[in-house]
Amino acid sequence: MDSMASRATEPAPSFLSVRDLQVHFPTSDGLVKAVNGLTFDLEAGKTLGIVGESGSGKSVSSLAIMGLHHGTNAQISGEIVLEGTDLLGLTPDEMRQRRGRDVAMIFQDPLSAMHPYYTVGNQIAEAYQVHHDVSRGAAKKRAIEMLDRVGIPNAQQRVDDYPHQFSGGMRQRAMIAMGLINDPGLLIADEPTTALDVTVQAQILDLLQDLQREFNSAIIIITHDLGVVAEMADDVLVMYAGRAVEHGPTNEILVHPEMPYTWGLLSSVPDVTADTDARLIPIPGNPPSLLNPPSGCSFHPRCPHKDKVPGDLCRTTLPDLVPGQRGPGHTKRCHLADPESIYQSEILPEIAPDLVEER
Amino acid sequence: MFAFIVRRVIAGVIMLIVMSLVTFLLFFASPVDPAQFACGKNCSPAIKEQTRKALGYQKPAVEQWKDFMVGIFKGRDYPDDPALRKAAPQLVAHCPAPCFGYSVLNSKTVNEEIKRAFPITLSLAVFALILWLLGGVALGCIAALTKGSFIDRGLVGISLVLYAFPTFFIGLILLKFVSIKWGLWDKPEYTSIADGGVFSWLSNLFLPAVTLAVVFMAAYVRMTRAFVLEAMSEDYIRTANAKGLSKGRVLVKHTLRGALTPIVTMAGLDFAGLLAGAIITEYVFNFNGLGKLVVDANRTYDLPTIIGTVVLAATFVIVANIVVDLLYAVIDPRVRVA
Incomplete structure (x- = not known):
């Protein structure tokens, strides 16, 4: 690094940079704060995993990046800068032209996400034709190429099939083909494997990784499955009640989690190799209401470790997302003074006793 | 098949x-x-x-x-x-x-009676069908797209009022005021294409067709609005938007196609019903169609005519049902029998 760059306080602008994103929905019951001050960066060709329960704001933030809240009553503020352009500052039509070309999205359930009345080929070719001035024939040829690329056998014939004639895994492959047909710089995959068989899940994840290397796309993968994150993501962002609660490199977060919510997520992952009396520990309670979020740290009503924090801090003060004990790359939103030792002494023996013995 | x-x-x-x-x-x-x-x-x-x-x-x-x-x-x-x-x-x-x-x-x-009366009824039914489908689906889409706005509320309100109006009332208003009192339109009197040419045929059919269409249109505005709104919340519409398609294309190619099935069903059955005679409209405008034939036959206990028209009407409804079922397969590939 030269001296100019090292002196600059701001790091070089990332490929995608989300700053203080807020998405609020006014309803007759009050303001639903679905996303509150979300901030993260993503480099080209890298993968960010966003993890959290239903209702934690994962999908709402990704739809905001796609600009798909147009036409709803969502109130969005903050910045979503993609390659130097703030997407939130674009007119609906400018955003429409980028959608599918610069940012594409893969949805959770490929059966309902595809139009039942049109052939798979028609729908994929349509995605290409919106952004390229080509004939129907050329677009269809491109669709066949993409179907072939994502591993649909006999793509030449299958291109004229309807979505209901595809199996679940093939439908998701077709969705991926549709997402990548314009070679977007950013691909958002919203729970891409949730609706699939476990065996097919691995194939789809492999495919996504292959394609990522080939197209050098950045991927945001939204999931509640930490296995998917471990497999795919370079960085992990854990969300709770519309806020990031822990953010860092995947290895860091999975091996040295510092936030009790992340511990809870890790504890509730079943392990096939564990013996049958190993305990699966669910997080007690329910996700908080976004209409009327808990005071202080949103996780405090469910947090089993809040009595380790002096005073009433968890109930009264929202912790900042700041670096913890393990350096500036790993940030967390928690008042606990020494989470690492609690994790090592209390959590790890419960969820992975064999790991502790090894040490 | x-x-x-x-x-x-x-x-x-x-x-x-x-x-x-x-x-x-x-x-x-x-x-x-x-x-x-x-x-x-x-x-x-x-x-x-x-x-x-x-x-x-x-x-x-x-x-x-x-x-x-x-x-x-x-x-x-x-x-x-x-x-x-x-x-x-x-x-x-x-x-x-x-x-x-x-x-x-x-x-x-x-x-012979049916042969004479049927073209009148058919003309009226086809003209009305076109009017109410075009008007009903277009206005229904507008209402759905502007959901919650004044336009939407206005359209829904007006169609509710029109739906509540009996046909004879709308027919009489059109005949008495628009045609006779204000002279805006010639008093309709059925002329076949052979007798008066296409223009005269259409212009004479206009007021009765509007009378029929208004009531149906009111129902179709509300129905189209409901089905378009339902289709708009489907996941595949989100996918279409995510591709970057324009609003118009999403509406016409994706949303309307999704909302089409129930509209086609209703239109087929309503049309079949009308083919058996638009009794009130034909009476108000004094068109000698099937509807008038049916009523006169019933008043005079003319058994052969009653039987003939009943069987004819039933045939229309049965055929329309079969056609609608076949159209399903055209619209929805999932219904197609392999």
Whole structure:
């Protein structure tokens, strides 16, 4: 690094940079704060995993990046800068032209996400034709190429099939083909494997990784499955009640989690190799209401470790997302003074006793 | 697919046969003597008996129904009684197959009556169908796209009011004010294309067609709005938006296609119903269509005409049902039988 760059306080602008994103929905019951001050960066060709329960704001933030809240009553503020352009500052039509070309999205359930009345080929070719001035024939040829690329056998014939004639895994492959047909710089995959068989899940994840290397796309993968994150993501962002609660490199977060919510997520992952009396520990309670979020740290009503924090801090003060004990790359939103030792002494023996013995 | 059509057609034919039998039985279950009506002004018991025999009313109902069924396939001669035919061969009327019967009151076969009246009803029904489908679907889409706005509320409110208006009221207003009092439109009087050309045919049909269309349109605005809104919340519409398609393309290609099935079903059945005669509209505008024929036949207990029009109306509804089922397969590939 030269001296100019090292002196600059701001790091070089990332490929995608989300700053203080807020998405609020006014309803007759009050303001639903679905996303509150979300901030993260993503480099080209890298993968960010966003993890959290239903209702934690994962999908709402990704739809905001796609600009798909147009036409709803969502109130969005903050910045979503993609390659130097703030997407939130674009007119609906400018955003429409980028959608599918610069940012594409893969949805959770490929059966309902595809139009039942049109052939798979028609729908994929349509995605290409919106952004390229080509004939129907050329677009269809491109669709066949993409179907072939994502591993649909006999793509030449299958291109004229309807979505209901595809199996679940093939439908998701077709969705991926549709997402990548314009070679977007950013691909958002919203729970891409949730609706699939476990065996097919691995194939789809492999495919996504292959394609990522080939197209050098950045991927945001939204999931509640930490296995998917471990497999795919370079960085992990854990969300709770519309806020990031822990953010860092995947290895860091999975091996040295510092936030009790992340511990809870890790504890509730079943392990096939564990013996049958190993305990699966669910997080007690329910996700908080976004209409009327808990005071202080949103996780405090469910947090089993809040009595380790002096005073009433968890109930009264929202912790900042700041670096913890393990350096500036790993940030967390928690008042606990020494989470690492609690994790090592209390959590790890419960969820992975064999790991502790090894040490 | 072929087997499906054959199955449906056979079921339809059976249904028609049962319908015609039921109509005969119901007709004779009434205490009124149909011969009395057919007998004319200078009626004496002797003439009445003769009329009864000429029409075959003296036979049991089931027997008459058999004659009717035979007539459909072989044709019939009137008067029904062979002795009467022999006595006055110059008065014998032949009714070729498929014979729906002979109406003494009109001195015509029912087929001739239907042939005369049907083009009027068909023109009216087609014109009205086009008006209400175009208007209803377009306004329904506008209402759905502007959901919650003044436009939406206005459209829904107006269609509710119009839906509540009886047809005769709308028809009378159009006739009395628009046409007669203000002279904005010539008083409609049916002219066939052969008689007056396409323009005159259309312009004479306009007011009655609008009358019919308004009520249907009001229903279709509300229905289209509901189904478009439902389709708009589907995941595949989100996918279409995520591709970067323009609003218009998402609406026409994706949303409307998704909302089409129920609209086609309703339109098919409503249209079939109208083909049997738009009774009130035809009466208000004095169009001699099927609707008027049906009402007059019922007023005069003209059994052959009643049976003929009932079977015709039932045929329309059954055919429309089959067509709608076939259209499903065209619209929705999931329904297509492999």
